[in-house]
Amino acid sequence: MAPWILPSLSQVAAQLHLPDQGAPWAPHWDQAIAAAPAEAPNWLSQSAIADACRAASLDESMTAAALAMGKRIENDPALRTLLWYYHYRLYLAVPYVFESDWPLLTEALGDEAGMFQVSVALSATPHVLENHRQRGISPEVTRDTLSDVAFCLKTEDYTAEHGRWGLSIRILSWLSNHYRGQCYRLGRLQFVHSPFADALRAYRHRRDGTVVALSEAGVRYRADGQYDGAGGVCDSQGGWTSELTETAGGIEGSPIHPVGYAVRRQIRLAADQWAPALVRGDGVLDMHIPAGSPMDCDACMQSLRQAREFFPRHFPDKPFVGFDCRSWLMDGQFDTLLPATSNLVRVQRQMYLFPFPGQTSWVMGVVFGLKGASTRNFTLAELPRQTGMQRAFAAHLERGGHFRAGGGFLLVDDLDKGPDVYRRQKLPW
Ligand SMILES: CC(C)(COP(=O)(O)OP(=O)(O)OC[C@H]1O[C@@H](n2cnc3c(N)ncnc32)[C@H](O)[C@@H]1OP(=O)(O)O)[C@@H](O)C(=O)NCCC(=O)NCCS
Structure with a gap:
């Protein structure tokens, strides 16, 4: 066992005032401990932390906070061990697993607890820099991508709520995409390559290129074609459940209108006229819009055009058929x-919108700054x-309205076709 860490979860938990041994937040503890190197990793050192802060564009005051937390971790075996455990789970374990109930170390570290998450993010700097180097990624893209740490420190909830630099567990999870080499900032937007996972399939007409999305089977919609329950609105009277039937000759199901609602009727797309263009599991680039x-x-x-060039060049092993976004936006x-x-x-008009079961609280937080509006x-x-x-x-809320979020996709082949590409089409129903 490596001498710089503590082997026992109960010892670490007791010293850091965390939930006891066997806690669901710390699965595979023994595996992580067994994987620890014999010597303390270099990323614990002050000079490595200073380098990591530079790579993440942290300013002087953020860097001072990161170095202070680094010192605290270096001198405390329980903190060192926990940092190793998170580092292992986020960046080394395959498949990577993030536990959303990882505890904040508030009892042990007070308001500085949020800097522990920063240390976890920064610990993967050598890992991500080597990963980017091997992929031939330019220093500008690396800098723009990692500068999201500084950006999140400035704009996300922890700092505002605690009056000290820090990140929440949720933002650590987001930033682990960057440090695992999965998220890239290219111009205005960030992109994460992912398998498409929404409950629809899109087909393209083989001759005229029209794109039509059909709902997967078993989705419960309201009469207005939105998810039942989206925005807190249910429709027990007018609700309906989608069906989708595939045969050798084609596919039959409920279409989704490109402005973002499911249509309560069945249409049939003949296989000799319509080819699948986007189905569950296809590679897509998830779009994220930093504030x-x-x-x-x-x-x-x-930015989308940049991504169209960037991913095939640096990730030829990760093909993708389009871009997608699920958001309040x-x-x-x-x-x-x-x-x-x-x-x-204007951005929505470039996309094929589809229903998504979001809630009003999302808008309340992002647009009105009302945190915890759902509770x-x-x-x-x-x-x-x-x-x-x-x-x-x-005014919309005053009229009794709600917000439900939504999804949108744009197929790579349609990227240069201009605004309203999907709204200008002659739909087959
Ligand atoms: C996404 C974002 C950059 C869009 O801003 P934008 O380009 O200004 O958007 P629009 O042009 O549609 O804005 C129209 C108006 O709404 C305002 N507005 C836009 N986003 C706003 C927000 N989050 N809160 C309050 N007002 C906002 C604009 O200031 C503008 O106001 P004005 O008419 O008084 O000049 C912005 O909402 C933002 O920073 N959001 C936080 C990040 C985010 O939500 N990302 C997606 C995560 S899934």
Whole structure:
């Protein structure tokens, strides 16, 4: 056993005031301990932490906090061991598993607890830099990608809530995509290569190129074609369940309109006329939109074009057929709530929208800054109305409206076809 760590979970848990041995947050503990190197890894050293801070574009004050936490970890066997355990689970174990109930070390570290997550992220710097080097990724892309750490420190909840630099467990999970070499920032957007996992299939007409999505079977929709329960709205009277039947001659199911709702009727797409274009498990590039500047539509499209070049060049082993996004940003109602000049509306018009079972609380957090809106009551009067979006969304809520989020995809072959590519089509129903 490596002498720089403590072997026993109960010892670590007791010293850090964490839930006891056998805690569900720490599976495969023994495996992680057995995999520890004989000597303490170099990434625990102050000079390695300083390098990692530079790679992640941390400013002076963030770097000071990271170095201070690093010192604390270096001098505390329980913290060293826990850091090793998280490092192993996030960056070395295959398959990687993230436990959303990893505890914050508030009892042991007070308000500085959020910096422990930063240390976990930064510990993978040598790993990610080597990974990028082997893939031939440019220093600019590496810098832009890793600078999300500094960005999250500035903009995410922990720092605002605790008045100290730090990251939540949720953001550590997000940043582990970057440090595992799975997430890249290319211009305005970030991309993660993933298997498509939404409950629909898209087909392309073999001759005229029209794209039509059909719902998978077994999805419960409301009469308005949204997921039953999305935005907290259920429809026991008018709800219906989708069906999808595949035969040798074709496929029959309920279409999804490109503006984002399922249609309660069956259409048949003959196999000799329609070819599958996007099905569950196909490689896609998940799009993420960091805050910080407007989501300028032209910049976003430029970003998609960059991704179209970048991934085949650096990840020839990871083919993809399109881009997709599931977010509050893809709620199909925005077309009627925001002006046509809104970036959000303009980006949506480039995509084939589809239903997604999100909740109003997402918008309450991102647009109105009301954290925990899903668990606490708020009054409409307390909503800030400084921006056009806040005013339009508050008015929508006052009219009894809700927000449901949504999904959108754009197939690579349609990337250069301009706005409304899917809305201009003549649909076969
Ligand atoms: C995504 C984002 C960059 C879009 O901003 P944008 O490009 O300004 O969007 P629009 O052009 O559609 O904005 C129209 C109006 O809404 C305002 N607005 C946009 N996003 C807003 C937000 N999150 N909160 C409050 N107001 C917002 C704009 O300031 C603008 O106001 P104005 O009419 O008074 O000038 C922005 O919402 C943001 O930073 N969100 C946080 C990150 C995020 O949600 N990412 C997706 C995670 S899944």
